[in-house]
Amino acid sequence: MARGTARASLPGLNKAVTIAGGGLAGLSLAAGLRTRGIPVTVHEAGSYPRHRVCGEFISGVDEATLGSLGIPDVLKDATPCSSVAWYREGRRIHDGHLPRPAAGISRYRLDRLLHDRAASLGAEVIEQSRQPREVREGLVWAAGRIPARSRWIGLKLHFRHLAMDSDLEMHLGANGYVGLARIEDARANVCGLFRVDRSLRGSGIELLASYLREGGNAALAERLGTTDCDSSSFCAVAGFSLGRQKAEQHLCTIGDAESMIPPFTGNGMSMAFEAAELSLDPLERWSRQKIEWDTCLAEIRTRLQQRFRKRLGAAQALHPVLLSHGGRMFIESMARARILPFRPLLALVR
Numbered sequence: 455m456a457r458g459t460a461r462a463s464l465p466g467l468n469k470a471v472t473i474a475g476g477g478l479a480g481l482s483l484a485a486g487l488r489t490r491g492i493p494v495t496v497h498e499a500g501s502y503p504r505h506r507v508c509g510e511f512i513s514g515v516d517e518a519t520l521g522s523l524g525i526p527d528v529l530k531d532a533t534p535c536s537s538v539a540w541y542r543e544g545r546r547i548h549d550g551h552l553p554r555p556a557a558g559i560s561r562y563r564l565d566r567l568l569h570d571r572a573a574s575l576g577a578e579v580i581e582q583s584r585q586p587r588e589v590r591e592g593l594v595w596a597a598g599r600i601p602a603r604s605r606w607i608g609l610k611l612h613f614r615h616l617a618m619d620s621d622l623e624m625h626l627g628a629n630g631y632v633g634l635a636r637i638e639d640a641r642a643n644v645c646g647l648f649r650v651d652r653s654l655r656g657s658g659i660e661l662l663a664s665y666l667r668e669g670g671n672a673a674l675a676e677r678l679g680t681t682d683c684d685s686s687s688f689c690a691v692a693g694f695s696l697g698r699q700k701a702e703q704h705l706c707t708i709g710d711a712e713s714m715i716p717p718f719t720g721n722g723m724s725m726a727f728e729a730a731e732l733s734l735d736p737l738e739r740w741s742r743q744k745i746e747w748d749t750c751l752a753e754i755r756t757r758l759q760q761r762f763r764k765r766l767g768a769a770q771a772l773h774p775v776l777l778s779h780g781g782r783m784f785i786e787s788m789a790r791a792r793i794l795p796f797r798p799l800l801a802l803v804r
């Protein structure tokens with residue numbers, strides 16, 4: 455079989471899978487199922503291309519996962535990001551290198567690539583089609599983070615020709631953190647997770663700069679203020695909770711809809727691809743009428759829990775450390791003493 459070509463399927467014999475949500479988890483699952491000849495429809499509430507709140511660097515996904523999803527080349531033109539610099543309120547505290555380069559790519563580009571790939575493999579992708587959240591046999595819920603009351607706001611904006619002396623920069627502040635990543639077309643993506651402050655208003659660079667100044671990152675706000683920003687790329691998201699998401703007993707959830715790892719890890723997109731890969735076999739067996747839907751659902755849940763338990767637990771434990779004053783001081787002192795265990799910590803959240 456040629457790589458990426460759908461296996462022959464006998465229409466009518468294989469039950470169809472419906473996916474709600476055409477983000478990374480939904481589209482990559484659709485592509486993977488199509489390579490196995492399974493009929494798939496994806497319903498996406500929005501349309502492509504579109505910007506999304508995301509740090510836009512993918513770290514931790516391996517080639518085998520992308521290959522088994524039928525998307526081996528999707529990151530081939532992504533910007534390799536190896537060097538990382540950490541800052542605390544304007545002070546550079548740590549320089550390091552990732553053990554394996556991360557891939558910098560905008561969601562504007564990546565989601566469209568995945569859409570085109572899934573569609574070329576024969577998936578039906580219906581845009582502007584918001585699905586009701588309901589328990590239904592054959593429905594996979596990949597519709598992203600679940601709305602929840604929370605104290606977080608995520609902001610993202612692209613900048614052109616932003617001077618960076620590392621591929622990735624992580625800036626810790628008193629109200630959250632912000633990551634800078636090199637992506638395509640000489641752009642940098644700037645994306646932050648902050649505690650909501652209702653006194654800060656506006657949108658675009660003004661809002662981002664206000665949150666940065668509020669957290670003690672005035673120098674970064676100044677630096678961004680003198681750089682060419684693409685205001686059409688601005689997006690914001692609020693009202694979501696981190697960690698495992700609540701789901702109805704019989705709803706099949708994957709990606710952020712199943713669990714949302716704290717963003718500092720840069721691993722959420724990898725988890726979305728891995729979740730799609732782990733769901734392929736059970737869904738194929740259900741589609742070919744070898745197992746019941748409840749068995750398929752139980753298998754997917756077990757696989758996701760086994761794969762993600764350790765990294766979710768570690769990330770949930772480290773997240774408050776980054777956000778507390780004492781935690782940031784501790785990180786800074788370890789970094790200054792050159793004993794910050796950057797790579798072991800990174801391995802814990804992979």
Ligand SMILES: Cc1cc2nc3c(=O)[nH]c(=O)nc-3n(C[C@H](O)[C@H](O)[C@H](O)COP(=O)(O)OP(=O)(O)OC[C@H]3O[C@@H](n4cnc5c(N)ncnc54)[C@H](O)[C@@H]3O)c2cc1C
Pocket residue numbers: 474475476477478479480497498499500507508509510511512513583584585586587596597598599608609633645646647708709710711717719720721722723724726
């Ligand atoms: C501030 C922030 C920074 C981040 N930075 C990074 C990073 O640097 N690296 C990284 O790997 N991860 C990062 N992440 C996490 C990453 O963005 C997610 O883990 C990833 O997008 C999850 O993919 P998904 O397919 O599950 O969900 P999504 O990508 O959110 O896709 C869900 C899709 O479902 C659609 N949808 C929603 N409701 C419905 C409905 N009812 N019917 C139909 N469609 C619907 C949406 O329009 C969307 O297209 C970050 C997250 C945040 C909040």
